[in-house]
Amino acid sequence: MDATELTTRLDPPNDPAARAGTDDTPGAVDLVEDDLVEEISIDGMCGVY
Amino acid sequence: MAFDPERRYALHPQVALRSEPFGALAYHYGNRRLIFIRSASLVELVRGLDRHPSAAAALDALGIPDQDRTRLRRALEQLEHAQVIHPLTGGDRCAPTS
């Protein structure tokens, strides 16, 4: 799915440029990321021996 | 079995869902799988799934616009595949609302 199919964002974190111009339309969703669902192994964190 | 939006779903009982600034982390204690859920809306949808007669109804209740439903249905399908959500059994199949 490409970015043109996304609706306006809702409160994206730490991104003032994007926050300006966000509208709070009811039902607007924050489908910002390419992968909404990503699996990582519980073993996939560095700093655990 | 493919994801069926007319079925009623719930968070899998062995899954813990923990809210995070980016959305949530889901961890399945049985199979040790860890899932990043990168949308607060998707997290809200998942949390409320079992309160609705079907996944489609849950999408309706959140007022999800049509152009986002495909993407969210795909995400729910991925979550079912990862066993984060599962269909509830016992005559839960609902007639689609008009």
Added chain:
Amino acid sequence: MRTDQLKQGLTAPICLTWELTYGCNLACVHCLSSSGRRDPDELSTAEAERVVDELAAMQVFYVNIGGGEPLVRRDFLDLLEHAVASGVGVKFSTNGALLSKAMAARLATTDYVDVQVSLDGASKSTNDAVRGAGSYTAARRAMDHLAEAGFGPFKISVVVTRDNVAELDDLEALAQGYGAQLRVTRLRPSGRGAATWRKLHPTASQQRHLYRWLSARPHVLTGDSFFHLSGLGEPLPGLNLCGAGRVVCLIDPVGNVYACPFVLHDQFKAGSVRGPGGFAAVWRSSRLFEELRAPQSAGACASCGMFDACQGGCMAAKFFTGLPLDGPDPECVLGHGEAALARVAPGAAPSPGPGHSRRAPAPGGVRPPDPARLLPVLPGPPPSSG
């Protein structure tokens, strides 16, 4: 997940290492925690139970319990059962010497516990050169106990060294024989590893071989410890970034919280679970963790095309070899680390200190191996004093 997504911090660590004790019956030459002697100030059972309660309240999903040797603590099983009963999944790391048949049987009936047995060679000679005489036999015996008790798949965890790269296939076969999961992790110059890293760490050529070997085996776990090799091709499975203070941290036996187990040094100490806000306050608001979660400078690596992939490698590897943190990893795949190492003055690298290393041989007849007698696999220049 990208590093910029970690700026706000996570609600809780994704995975947390908790060293229960500095006591250990072995004296491995590369021990990251310089373990050996118990510390008189180790968390009491009651304090440890409160830590478990905190982790449960924070919804920590999974904790890696290690040490030292965690089975040295008499309350180990009680703490383990308290953890799993509270909803905190446990993996514990052990050298196996104290994993009796009875312990294996008990573990086989405990839910949500994973067991990881340490082994650093497929052969007794390779393993025992690093972990001490008798350690290979003890580890294998523990594995046999787990298998006989019907525990199910356990993990065999190997720290990759110059001397065991050649035994990777044999280690894989060993794991397959037990129906176990093989895990291979990176040697860091941490703890006693600081003194032995130069002799033990894999060569550049061996690293490339390791990368290819792992790429062909996505079922082999790595603890995401080889993200510094990402410049060699497709990244290996995992988050591929330094988790210290961001997605992981360490609680040490006396309750100190460090960014990760490989940086047991004041510079990376975030606070203590014995502080007023407990572990949660340290995780959420310690200054060290705020600094680590902020975007890090690429420094000398800024103009390198690999930086996006390798993120400049491992903080611990740089710190304990005396390299600047905003520069190449000592094992940088482009060789920039080797060049930087040559510029580090002798004695300039921060010292891990003696830690809790034993000064006398370990009891029970397990002689600590002599680092001076480590045999290099490849001919090369005489070992340096570093």
